[in-house]
Amino acid sequence: MLGGDPQVSGFEDPGAFGFETRAIRAGQPHDPYTGAVVTPISLATTFAQDAVGRPRHGYEYGRTGNPTRHAYQVCVASLEGARHGFAFASGLAACDALLRVLRPGDCLLLGDDAYGGTFRLIDSVFGNAGVEHAAVDLTAPDKLRDAWTPSTRMVWLESPTNPLLTVVDIEAVCAVTHELGGIVVVDNTFATPYLQQPLALGADAVVHSATKYLGGHSDVVGGFVATDDDRLADHLVFTQNAVGAVPSPFDCYLTLRGVKTLGVRMDRHEASAQALVEVLDAHRAVRSVLYPGRPDHPGHDIARRQMSGFGGMVSFRLYGGRAAAECVASSTRVFTLAESLGAVESLIEHPGAMTHASAAGSALEVPDDLVRLSVGLETASDLADDLGTALDAALECAPASPSELNPVS
Ligand SMILES: Cc1ncc(COP(=O)(O)O)c(C=O)c1O
Structure with a gap:
């Protein structure tokens, strides 16, 4: 959806619009009360209900959902070509939300070059909670077969990697992983959806440090996950609300503003x-x-x-x-x-x-x-x-x- 009510947004066929148009308009209808062309920063922490359990406009409580966050989520999901988008308080909070699909005893395979903080999260936080991991040279996707065990559930990759700028063949990694029964997460922070759309290459989820190119001005820390997988989306809706590592409305506004010029x-x-x-x-x-x-x-x-x-x-x-x-x-x-x-x-x-x-x-x-x-x-x-x-x-x-x-x- 580009911008809600087509009468208000002026967009009736979102699929017809290019990347830059969606960056500026997707999820961002003109304000129906004032005509403002910029999505307002909606600071309310709670929203009126018409009857018990019947929120007037779909929002209940600020951790669960917020109109500024919604606009930002619709926009970046659209840029990644995804049906679902979820904003988090940092890139690592976004990684954490995805990694929470793993259970003690599960194994994760990650590329042998990745952001050090992602490695620390996988090694020291999820490792301590019983999730195993091993590093694999993903420039040779068949090496996944040797590293795979019956407990392996997920492959985590960056491309280009941080900091060695190694390029991984996302389509090939997805093909091998799917054949073996796992899912692939691609950290798309370096490339951004402007240069690379991993879901179209077969990835199950895309994660971003929105602190970087999406925000683009060194003034907001944030994270983002995009996916087409409905079960992963259910998990992310639950995790956003149950764990609560969500960005503030102002952070959502800043990131959405940054995305317009990506x-x-x-x-x-x-x-x-x-x-x-x-x-x-x-x-x-x-x-x-x-x-x-x-x-x-x-x-x-x-x-x-x-x-x-x-x-x-x-x-x-x-x-x-x-x-x-x-x-x-x-x-x-x-x-x-x-x-x-x-x-x-x-x-x-x-x-x-x-x-x-x-x-x-x-x-x-x-x-x-x-x-x-x-x-x-x-x-x-x-x-x-x-x-x-x-x-x-x-x-x-x-x-x-x-x-x-x-x-x-
Ligand atoms: C590739 C990559 N992924 C994830 C992160 C973590 O993001 P954040 O610092 O927003 O938590 C970073 C941070 O540098 C990164 O470079």
Whole structure:
């Protein structure tokens, strides 16, 4: 549904509209009382009932349902091509809600590269509650067959992954998993529905850290789950209400506002990312550049098939090890050294010591010479100059032996 009453929304055939139109209008009818074109922030925690058990407009209590949250859920579900969408108070709350379908003794298989906080949730919270897990190299989907046990219920994957930008063939993983009797969850945070729609590739559920590209402005923490599976949807309705990790109406408003510009932002993130890949390629401190848009990236062909672009995240490894990586991450002026990603401002970080520290010592540990960039919307030449200067600094503070250095320059 694009926007409720077609008289009010002006949309009678939602299927006929493109991504950007749905981002701006889906779930967002003009306000029937005032004609306001922006969805109001509905702060009420409780809603009038006409008779016992007969809420006047379908809403009862703010944890259970809220009009601003409803608009946001309808909109992002529409962008993911899903029939059901659920907003949560953070990306990890969204992951937690999905993982709660698992029972003690069940096993989960996850890709061997993923956000460290997701790994911590699976390992330390669900692990302590008796849910088993194992990491699998999902770039070879048949490896799922070797790892599969009678207790395996779910495969959890990111593509592109955080932080190594590995691309997983979602269709192939779904085919093997479904044949073995499991379900597939895809964390679509890096790609966003603008570039990749996992449900159309066979996934059973999509999860987002809405804190990132969906919100897009580093001012709201949120999470989202989209699915076409009615049983999973029932579980998520129940969990939203029973556990209560729901976003505030203001957070829903902010995220919905961010989503309206998702398409144009992603185009610009990607254009600048491509330009920075060239800067990295040309610098002799750089050992390797991890970006799915590079023709020599091992997942490039899969990315071309299952994505409509390559996104705004770039990682790279340096000669000079951790000292060089920390030096680059601390030497920029336009890029801010900070955790998180996907917003208007460019961020740089050292995953091994920051976002992925909780994966240290596990199969998901990341190399310590790795730096991750979230390419923002600043002037592209400022970003290129800033990165080049920081890379030069790495040569000063962590000189590698000449034979180790990239011969390109
Ligand atoms: C890929 C991915 N999934 C999930 C999360 C968790 O989201 P949040 O920080 O909104 O809880 C993050 C956070 O960085 C992430 O990068």
